[in-house]
Amino acid sequence: MRIKNVYFLILLATLWGPSFLFIKIAVGEIPPVMLAALRIGIAGLILNTLLILKGRRLSIEKSFWKKTFIAGFFAQAVPFVLINWGEQYVDSSLASILNGLMPLFTIIFAHFMIVEEKLTRNKLGGVFLGFIGLIILVVPSISKGVEGSLAGIIAITFASVSYGIGLSYIRKHFAKTPSFQAPAAQLLSVSIYLVPLAFLFHPDFSLFSIGYQAVGSLMVLAFFGTAIAFIVYFKLIEQSSAGYASLVTYLMPIYGVILGIVFLDERVSLWTILGAALILVGIRLTKRVERRKAIEPRIDVALFSKFR
DSSP: OOHHHHHHHHHHHHHHTTHHHHHHHHTTTSOHHHHHHHHHHHHHHHHHHHHHHTTOOOOOOHHHHHHHHHHHIIIIIHHHHHHHHHTTTBOHHHHHHHHTTHHHHHHHHHHHHOTTOOOOHHHHHHHHHHHHHHHHHTHHHHHTOOOBOHHHHHHHHHHHHHHHHHHHHHHHHHTTSOTTHHHHHHHHHHHHHHHHHHHHHOTTOOGGGSOHHHHHHHHHHHIIIIIIHHHHHHHHHHHSOHHHHHTHHHHHHHHHHHHHHHHSOOOOOHHHHHHHHHHHHHHHHHHHHHHHHHHHHHHHHHHHHHTO
């Protein structure tokens, strides 16, 4: 596994890390489906405009758009709506734990969908280690009391399931697609049906009727948390694996802790250090397994050449 993929993982965590906070702010004034539609629509507009300025064109093949609609449905439309809706009834600390189930679902679905991503004991161990670290990391929040309705918990859990399906599907069908074109096409395809659907559900909604904090949160989610993040996301999938890319969910809460220390003068607890350490060890274990896979074919070729 190249070190560049580690940088991509860290960058993606930086872009997605604050998302739960901004969703919590925005969903207070913007309905969940509308928030998902506007976030995806604005991000799709940004990426497709950049694509045109670069002189590139999206494929017109029917099979490409069929796969694009399927990938967009599971990787963007469903999880965005479910997380937005669930965060109305679930605390952000609990939401981060439930979202941390994504790597587990991803490696399970990838095992059945992608030939080269079979489930191994070490890979499963790395994912579970990271998940335990995630729980430990949010222990301080849990000890203060965590609120969450059953419906909200189910919604965010199913969002993680949908992410797992979508991430595996993207890795299988779009790994060779130029990284800039794939997210632009998917965000566009989701916007085509989700934006009209949102205004059908909420015909009286107007951006002028909400506060500047909600508008600002929406724009941050659209530009940084979606447009730029999905370019990095697809690049990471292209160069690594679905399971490895999904580990970003374990890094995201670490940024919340760091921001609390820097801006809120919070202290680093033993739980924080232990949780972060387990997460990094889990990612390292998964990274090591994939690097060994990448080395093995070259060893086989070398051995074969000696006997020719």
